[in-house]
Amino acid sequence: LRDQLGTLAADQRKEMLAAISEASGDRALTTEAISSLVDGASDRAVSRLAFGRDGEAEIAKVRSMREIDTLLARDSEIDGIKHALNGRFVPPSPSGDLIRSPAILPTGRNTHGFDPFRIPSAFAMLEGRKQVDRLIARHRADGFELPQTVALVLWGTDNLKSEGGPIGQALSLIGARPRFDSYGRLCGAELVPLAELGRPRIDVVLSISGIFRDLLPLQTKILAQAAYLAASADEPLEQNFVRKHALAYQATHGCDFETAALRVFSNVDGAYGSNVNHLIESGTWQEEDELAEVFTRRKCFAFGQDGQSRQQRDLMQTILKDVGLAYQNLESVELGVTTVDHYFDSLGGISRAVRKSSGVDVPVYIGDQTRGTEGKVRTLSEQVTLETRTRMLNPKWFEGILKHGYEGVRHIEAHVTNTVGWSATTGQVAPWVYQQITETYVLDEAMRLRLSTLNPTASAKIANRLLEAHQRQYWTPDDDTLSSLIMASEQLEDRVEGIGVETAA
Numbered sequence: 360l361r362d363q364l365g366t367l368a369a370d371q372r373k374e375m376l377a378a379i380s381e382a383s384g385d386r387a388l389t390t391e392a393i394s395s396l397v398d399g400a401s402d403r404a405v406s407r408l409a410f411g412r413d414g415e416a417e418i419a420k421v422r423s424m425r426e427i428d429t430l431l432a433r434d435s436e437i438d439g440i441k442h443a444l445n446g447r448f449v450p451p452s453p454s455g456d457l458i459r460s461p462a463i464l465p466t467g468r469n470t471h472g473f474d475p476f477r478i479p480s481a482f483a484m485l486e487g488r489k490q491v492d493r494l495i496a497r498h499r500a501d502g503f504e505l506p507q508t509v510a511l512v513l514w515g516t517d518n519l520k521s522e523g524g525p526i527g528q529a530l531s532l533i534g535a536r537p538r539f540d541s542y543g544r545l546c547g548a549e550l551v552p553l554a555e556l557g558r559p560r561i562d563v564v565l566s567i568s569g570i571f572r573d574l575l576p577l578q579t580k581i582l583a584q585a586a587y588l589a590a591s592a593d594e595p596l597e598q599n600f601v602r603k604h605a606l607a608y609q610a611t612h613g614c615d616f617e618t619a620a621l622r623v624f625s626n627v628d629g630a631y632g633s634n635v636n637h638l639i640e641s642g643t644w645q646e647e648d649e650l651a652e653v654f655t656r657r658k659c660f661a662f663g664q665d666g667q668s669r670q671q672r673d674l675m676q677t678i679l680k681d682v683g684l685a686y687q688n689l690e691s692v693e694l695g696v697t698t699v700d701h702y703f704d705s706l707g708g709i710s711r712a713v714r715k716s717s718g719v720d721v722p723v724y725i726g727d728q729t730r731g732t733e734g735k736v737r738t739l740s741e742q743v744t745l746e747t748r749t750r751m752l753n754p755k756w757f758e759g760i761l762k763h764g765y766e767g768v769r770h771i772e773a774h775v776t777n778t779v780g781w782s783a784t785t786g787q788v789a790p791w792v793y794q795q796i797t798e799t800y801v802l803d804e805a806m807r808l809r810l811s812t813l814n815p816t817a818s819a820k821i822a823n824r825l826l827e828a829h830q831r832q833y834w835t836p837d838d839d840t841l842s843s844l845i846m847a848s849e850q851l852e853d854r855v856e857g858i859g860v861e862t863a864a
């Protein structure tokens with residue numbers, strides 16, 4: 360934390376301030392204005408540079424940015440911990456995402472995570488509804504009808520950072536909202552009347568992470584209650600897909616209605632993740648359907664209104680048949696869907712499970728919430744393209760990463776493996792992505808040598824993973840590219856085994 364926040368250098372502060380300003384919802388300060396602010400220009404001068412004027416309102420904006428900059432430049436962590444170790448009072452502070460909530464500064468205070476009785480907030484409900492509208496609008500613009508069921512991945516941390524934004528999205532799809540008691544504490548869910556909702560209630564399959572299950576038990580029950588209330592509502596079936604599907608399931612399976620209305624799924628207690636990431640990492644799988652299999656086996660524990668979970672594999676597979684789209688939010692500028700393996704493990708995993716149940720490749724969308732409140736909806740393919748261009752193929756990015764030597768190469772390898780994870784689970788990665796990664800990291804001789812010197816194991820893994828992607832038909836290199844890639848892979852493997860190191864070096 361000290362490294363990240365304690366003593367940020369001027370250029371790091373400039374970048375951070377630009378992101379904070381952009382996310383604030385106000386008119387953002389220009390990069391030039393932020394730069395001059397950090398370099399010590401007066402409030403008036405910065406205001407004129409940013410807004411072309413120096414009225415009171417503009418100066419106030421500049422001043423609030425300067426306060427943030429002052430706090431970013433100061434190291435309060437060591438003082439805070441010394442204070443605590445001396446048994447003195449450490450003032451409380453909120454925690455969260457710095458870009459969304461600059462009020463977490465100064466750090467080095469006694470942070471509280473969140474108040475579980477206030478999630479989702481009114482703001483999160485408003486944002487959740489807007490994001491659902493954007494998602495449906497995008498889906499329709501892509502030529503699809505209103506989905507009957509949406510597969511939604513919910514993570515714990517994302518909800519903590521946004522006062523429960525993704526929970527707001529889930530409730531909004533169903534057409535429900537939270538209920539609060541007379542003390543303003545969250546106590547249940549209620550339905551939004553159809554007339555107010557203005558569209559049918561959309562059915563959901565909510566795949567919550569193990570972390571969400573552990574951190575947000577009250578919210579887990581409330582989501583289960585919202586689904587049950589929707590399923591029980593005496594409304595026309597074409598206006599209520601939750602009820603339509605619950606009644607159909609009950610009729611064919613002869614189960615009780617409560618079971619037919621279960622819509623919140625996670626791991627069994629104490630388990631985390633779908634294990635699809637481990638399969639991709641090891642490469643020990645034959646058919647993509649095995650990934651769907653492992654996902655449903657791990658994530659088919661359905662949570663009821665009592666907060667208890669029971670294995671409901673058949674129910675989950677039945678609901679997945681009607682899924683029209685799969686969706687997850689992206690909440691941090693620091694991570695992309697190809698940076699870590701958890702995104703394809705959850706969203707990729709469920710997309711593949713939908714494919715296995717329904718026989719159809721459904722659209723997969725990412726809601727980019729990293730730049731303030733106007734979340735962008737991208738198809739998975741667009742998101743991977745964006746990340747490939749801005750990170751993997753961007754010299755500014757990879758030169759920065761390679762300063763970290765051994766670990767930097769491992770990072771690049773992780774991007775390649777995660778990209779294969781998306782191909783395997785969704786089939787929605789454009790083949791050129793592999794071609795250009797191959798050209799940049801393997802066929803470029805200077806780069807290949809550099810990577811293999813810094814981290815022989817990871818560099819061999821990159822070449823082998825690209826070959827694996829070809830063998831699994833995620834791309835088809837031309838003959839020259841393929842033979843160069845095979846040769847490079849053999850050379851890199853030799854290097855791992857210590858053969859010919861002197862000549863390569």
Ligand code: BEZ
Binds near residue numbers: 515568701
């Ligand atoms: C979560 O916050 O739920 C989460 C974070 C990282 C990986 C997977 C899940």
Ligand code: MG
């Ligand atoms: Mg992990």
